[in-house]
Amino acid sequence: MTPKIARFLTEQKPATPCLVVDLDCVRGQYRALHDALPSSRIHYAVKANPAPAILKELNNLGSFFDIASPGEIDICMKAGIPAQKLSFGHTVKTARSIAYAHQKGLTLYAFDCIEELRKLAEHAPGCEVFCRLGVLNTGAQWPLSRKFGTTPESAFTLLQQARDLGLKPAGLSFHVGSQQTSTEAYGDAIAQAAGIYHRLRQQGITLDFINMGGGFPTYYNSPIPSIDQFGKAIATAMTTHFPEGAPRILLEPGRYMVGSAGVVHTEVVLSSKRGGGDNTPRWVYLDIGRFGGLAETEGESIRYTFQTPHDENTASRSPCILAGPTCDSMDVLYEKNLVPLPEELKTGDRVNILATGAYVSTYCSTGFNGFPPLDEHYI
Amino acid sequence: MTPKIARFLTEQKPATPCLVVDLDCVRGQYRALHDALPSSRIHYAVKANPAPAILKELNNLGSFFDIASPGEIDICMKAGIPAQKLSFGHTVKTARSIAYAHQKGLTLYAFDCIEELRKLAEHAPGCEVFCRLGVLNTGAQWPLSRKFGTTPESAFTLLQQARDLGLKPAGLSFHVGSQQTSTEAYGDAIAQAAGIYHRLRQQGITLDFINMGGGFPTYYNSPIPSIDQFGKAIATAMTTHFPEGAPRILLEPGRYMVGSAGVVHTEVVLSSKRGGGDNTPRWVYLDIGRFGGLAETEGESIRYTFQTPHDENTASRSPCILAGPTCDSMDVLYEKNLVPLPEELKTGDRVNILATGAYVSTYCSTGFNGFPPLDEHYI
Structure with missing residues (x-):
């Protein structure tokens, strides 16, 4: 926890549960990523945390933004971000969403199949498009399903079809999986993208960029590579696979940018053995759970640190x-991976859950069990 | 789908995604349960769907209500339901929640451990309490974890401690698991509760009721027993295990009461093979998913019917x-249990998801990916 958040909790004593995000920390993450890959263009994945304070901060630093819906377009534009800095990186969009984005001035869209390409040609004529590849997610703690991405062969065909439909084939994208802890994951994906890039050049299509999605990890409870290590691995792979000069790198960090900046402040509702014997684990009930924002504990995938x-x-x-x-x-939250907590912990104690700045405030349910959505503080 | 919902969809053409609930159907479910177990007291589990229209309808029919938080107390009282008709059936409550409920006039509370009992004695002195037993959930399609309930031995001790703390030991409760499709599940649990009931009588404590929780199923895509069959199984077990006269039955139906009354109306965003060969399944993307309210598809547990x-x-x-x-x-939603859908299904088509009246509107996220919460229509 940053000293600023610690001071805020001590002085303000906010009602629980709440999320407190240190904007200095977000700024530090942006700069570190920018320094690690200086020629890349960073599109913050708004879905990770769409708080206006975060959007404004990143906009001031020069960030671009990746959005997933008309709702996120509105949030960004309300925060003063121009449409030209927004990419629609979601491959699955209603025709209405595409038309809305086009009308607002967005020019860059993702796709991964011919049906979506036709929708784009009809509702955002002349736009720039990039095709998402399906790549392996080995090493990711929150691996992605087969829901998005296509094969290299199909991407090669689709980007030519894009040109035939009057669209501008601008790039390829991939996603190595969220909370990716292996720097090597990027190398394999870059090699695959480079293969298609070179084949398309022979067809007269020169792509502007490779979009490497997000995936950079947040520290939860086990060591992760530094962002510099990821930067070096990516730069090396780009030099290797694009010996005659590489296209631009686009990045869509979400978790990386805001995860470590946030703390969920919660209260112990009950701590009890509930009739179990001395050798059974205690049950500790907090005032936030899977429906209050901690959805990424599903399957005990993301394992937070508790103070x-x-x-x-x-x-x-x-x-x-x-x-x-x-x-x-x-x-x-955790039943297979038990959490060691002090014996003294009791009803009413405050507990902090670290590195919860990403994918918490928006996963929260509208009011399941009558509990209101999470309070948020951006400091 | 009821004719009333079909007519509403045809005439009103509501924006998707939305939930449409037929209140006549809710009324029918209440009456059928009341007829199946005429001497029981029905406490509708508000968490299943807290829409004011449903609460008012059930209140008019004579229903009681089970709530899980101060938020649900407020919703009920705003709908005109008196505090005396509310039970606080959640075993895990903050001290503030208990004090709030007590101040509002609630007199009946659940618990399953000594720590919670002490909180109740302090913040709702003199209240009636019932102890939740942990029972097997064999036969339930949405089985409950070990999160709630205690052992028979511990319940026996705790209800005596309740008396010593100045509280009124009023009952025992259990929950056989949600979407329970076996009528026998109730018999075993009633036998267990009866054992404790008779032992407590020897200690001078006569419990008023056995609270059998919820669990009665909704028809999704495979046959379920009728509510009359459940009623007969329960009545028979009560006669068997309480030969000298049985305590009152309390029921907390949620899914049963509203599940079959609702239809989610959704639109196909994309239907595509996405580069897969002819033998690969199509991907069909709807404009509602796990974060828009269909949370019970987690692990593909609840399998809906699509029109x-x-x-x-x-x-x-x-x-x-x-x-x-x-x-x-x-x-x-479903990747292991593929859903057979017409080849003609295409982007923009409207699809209805049946029996979605329960546990949909409130599981919905506040705005994940920028998508607004589900629209709801109660007709």
């Missing part, structure tokens, strides 16, 4: 099952 | 992967 008021006394820790506040029995 | 405009032509169906509209790759 309690009793952390000095490390000797007294015992393994706990952690659950959320709703009366939905699926609302359990 | 399309091309259903006459059953010969042309082929298996599809069904996905939601967000650019989150976890937002896939």
Whole structure:
């Protein structure tokens, strides 16, 4: 936790549950990524956290933005971001969404199949398009399904069809999986993209960019490579696979940019063995759970770090099952990977959940069990 | 789909995605349950769908209500329901929530451990309490975890401690699991509760009721027992295990009451093989998914029925992967259990998802990917 967040919690004593985000930290992440890959263009993935304070901060630093819906276009434009700095990186869009984006002035769109390409040609004529490749997600802690992306052969054909439909074939994209902890994942994907790039050049199509999506990790509870290491791996692969000069790199970081900047401040609702014997784990119920924003604990994929008021006394820790506040029995955060917490932890204690700036505020349900959406503080 | 909903969709052509609920159907469900177990008291589980129109309808029919938070207390009281008709059936409550409920006039509370009992004694002195037992969930399609409930031995002790703390030990509760399709599940749980009931009588404590929670199923795509069959199984078990006269039955139906009354009306955003060969399944993307309210498709647990405009032509169906509209790759509804859909299905077609009245509107995220919460129509 940053000193600024610690001070805010001490002085303001905000009601729980809430999310507190340190904007200095977001700024630091942007600059570190920019320094690691200076010639790249950064499109912040708005879905990770669309708070206006974050959007304005990144806009001032020169960031571009990737959006997923008309709703996110509106949020960005309301934050003062011009349409020219927005890419529509979602491959699946209603015709209405495309027409809306086109009318607002967006010029760059993703796709991964002929049906979507035809929609783009009809509703955003003349726009720039990039085709998403399906790549392996080895090494990602939140790997992506087969929901998006196509084969190299299909991408090669589709980008030519794009030209025939009057669109501008501008790039290729891929996503190595969210919370990607292997720097090598990028090299393989870049090699694949380069193959298509060179074949398309022979057809008279020169792509402007390779969009490497997001995936850069946030530190949760196990070591991750530095952003410089990712930068070096990417730069090396680009030099190797584009010996005659590489196209521009586009990046769509979401989790990387805001994950470490946020802390969820929560309260213990109940801590009890509930009739189990001495050797059974305690159940600790917090006032935030899977339906209050911590959706990425599904399958116990993302494993957060917890800070309690009793952390000095490390000797007294015992393994706990952690659950959320709703009366939905699926609302359990960790049951297989027990969390060691101090024996002294009791009802009413405040607990901080670190690195929760991304994919928390928006996953929150509208009011399941009558609990209101998460309070947010951007400082 | 009821004729009333069909007419509404044809005449009103509402924007998608939306939920349409037929209140006549809710009324029918209430009456059928009341007829199946005439002496029971029905506490509608507000979390299943807290729409004011549903609450008012059930209140007029004589229903009681089970709530899970101060937010749900407020919703109910605003709908004109008196505090005396509300039970706080959630075993995990903040001290503030208990104090709030007590101040509003609620008198009946659940618990399953000594820590919660002490909170109740302090913040709702003199209240009636019931202890939740953990029971097997065999036969449930949405089985509950070990998050709630205690052992029979512990319940026996706790209800005596409740008396010692100045509270009124009023009942035992259990939950056989949501979407329970076996009528036998209730018999075993009733036997267990009866054992504790008789032992407590010897200690001078006579419980008023056995609360059998919810669990009665909604028809999705495979046959379920009728509510009369459940009623008979429960009545028989009560006579068997309470030969000298049974305590009152309390029921907390949620899904049963509203599930079959609702239809989600959605639009096809994209239908494509996305570069796969002829033998690969199509991907069909709808404008509602796991983050727009269909959270119970997690693990493909609840399998809905889909109606399309091309259903006459059953010969042309082929298996599809069904996905939601967000650019989150976890937002896939069915990938293992492919859904046979007409070959003619295309972008822009309207699709109805049946029996979606429960656990949809409130699971919806506040705005993930910039998509607004689900529109709701109660007719």
